Amino acid sequence: MAIPMMIGMIIQTLYFLVDLYFVGNLGGNALAGLSLAGNAMFLIFALTQILNVGTTALISHAAGRKDAKDANAVFNQSMMLASLMALVVIFLGYLGSDTYLTSISTDLATIEAGQRYLHWFLPGMALQFPLVAVSAALRGAGIVKPTMLIQTLSIIVNIILSPILIIGWGTDFPMGIAGAGLASTISVVVAVVMLCVYFVKAEKFVTFKVSLWRVDSAIIKRLLGIGLPAGGEFFLMFAYMGLIYWLIQHFGPEAQAGFGLGSRIMQSLFLPAMAIAFAAPAVAGQNFGAKQFDRVRETFFWSALMTCSLMAMLSVVCFFIPELLVQGFTDDQNVILVAATFLQIICINFIPTGIVFTCSGLFQSLGNTLPSLYSTTLRIILFVLPALLLSQMDGFNLTQLWYLSASTVVVQAVISFMLLRREFRYRLPKSEPIDERLVILK
Incomplete structure (x- = not known):
């Protein structure tokens, strides 16, 4: 499951880099504006994660039990909620985007x-x-393969449209940074259309049934019970990123652009490792639903090993050649310095981040995402209070924030692992020895 997802995420990484390249050539202010606006995606991720985690967990459990009726009910309630949330985002986004941007930049x-x-x-x-x-x-x-293929095609559309709309290749009508937003929107429309066509024609286990779109409070409660804590994690990350932009605004737009560039590159590097962690919830969830508890433990071991191995390699790259990762996106030496320094310091937390990703996936598969929210909340608290204190002191600089951020992720990884071991003890009883004669007889 991870390999197709990894291919899709590598293509997505390429899109991120292409987008950064063309916007970066528009200047430091455009790059900083993209970074500030891009942080709003964490808020969208928080809301979509509610549906993503809740739907995946409940349908994987139903698949393990071979319960198509429950899977269909969950899916259609999820689609109903998705439609309502999309309308809310459109309304509040156009109403409140200006307020958001002016609150974190001067x-x-x-x-x-x-x-x-x-x-x-x-x-x-x-x-x-x-x-x-x-x-x-x-x-x-x-x-996952059809989703990967459709995602890849939509990202290719985005990559093709970016230079056309941003700098006017072949049209002589450059839209600037607005073109980056339009290119992304068009690519998402393409992905939605293709995925829905595939789903209607090919998927049999779960299907669209408008009759199931009536509010079912019991299913919505199950979805939100698993999804809300996961969404809460991304909301905290939205607040965390917003706080950093607010804290560093006095260092100028170059600092905000450099942090945004470094963060985007870091997120892009994380995507292949995240593919493994994202595959784990479905695999472990189906085995949990089928009461194959030893396989749940094995899923954690192998996903943690593979994720952390990838993160270790990325740490080496970011520590020794951070400048090479950022030089192609901007000519502003101040932005390059901020981004390279950020990557060189923040790579300390790459392996712990791999542990956090894996633990989060396993919490989802067990149907209890609260422990993941607890560890993220603790990390944010450990960052926010010292960061606010440092910002009031003489000699406050950006590297202090980067070291503080990296150290709090190490703490989060330890807490997440301890909480996962606790969940395993409570939810995964030791398997009884199997009498092969009884199996043959049955």
């Missing part, structure tokens, strides 16, 4: 660039909800 050119990007990308953000609901249903049923 540079007018940066704010204007962020506004142009968001206003064109908001429809794409809203369409993330039905896209995630369908993808989660397929992943819960153990199907």
Whole structure:
């Protein structure tokens, strides 16, 4: 399951880099505006994660039990919620985007660039909800290749459209940073259409049934019980990133652009490792539903080993050649310095982040995402209080924030692992020895 997802995420990494390249050539303010507006995606991720995690977990459990009726009920309630949340995002996004941007930046050119990007990308953000609901249903049923192929095609569309719309290749009508937002929206529309066509024609385990879109409070409660804590994690990350942008605004738009560039590259590097962690919930969830508890433990061991191995290799790259990772995206030496320093320091937490990813996936498979929220909350608290204190002291600088952030992830990894061991003790009883004669007789 991880290999197709990894291919899709590598293609997505390429899209991130292409987007950064063309926007970076527009100047530091455009790059900073993209970074500030892009942080709003964490808020969208928080909301989509509610559906993503809840739908995947419940449908994987139903698949393990061979319970198609429950899987269909869960999927259609998820689609109903996705449609409502998409409408809310469109309304609140256009209403509140200006307030959000002005709250974390004082540079007018940066704010204007962020506004142009968001206003064109908001429809794409809203369409993330039905896209995630369908993808989660397929992943819960153990199907990832079609999703990967469709995601790859949509990202290729985005890559092709980016230079055309941003700098006007072949059209002589450059839209600037607004073109980046429009290119992303068009690619999401393409992905939604293709995925829905595939789902209607090919998927049999779960199907669209409008008659099941009536509110079912019991199923919604199950979805939210698993999904809300996971969504809460991404909301905390949205607040965490927003706090950093707020803390460093006094260092100028170059600092915000450098942090945004470094963060985007870091997120891009994480994607292949995240593919393994994202595959784990469906595999472990189906085995949990089928009461194959030893396989749940094995899923954790192998996903942790593979994820952390990839993270170790990425740590070496970021520590020794961070400048090479950022030089192609901007000519501003101040932005390059901030981004390279960020990557060189923050790579300390790459292996612990791999542990956090894996533990989070296993919490999802067990149907209890609260421990993951607890560890993230502790990490944010450990970061926020010292960061606010440091910002009031003489000699406050950016590297202090990066070291503080890296150290809090190490603590989060330890807490997540301890909480997962506790969940395993409570939810995964030791398997009884199997009498092969009884199996043969049966």
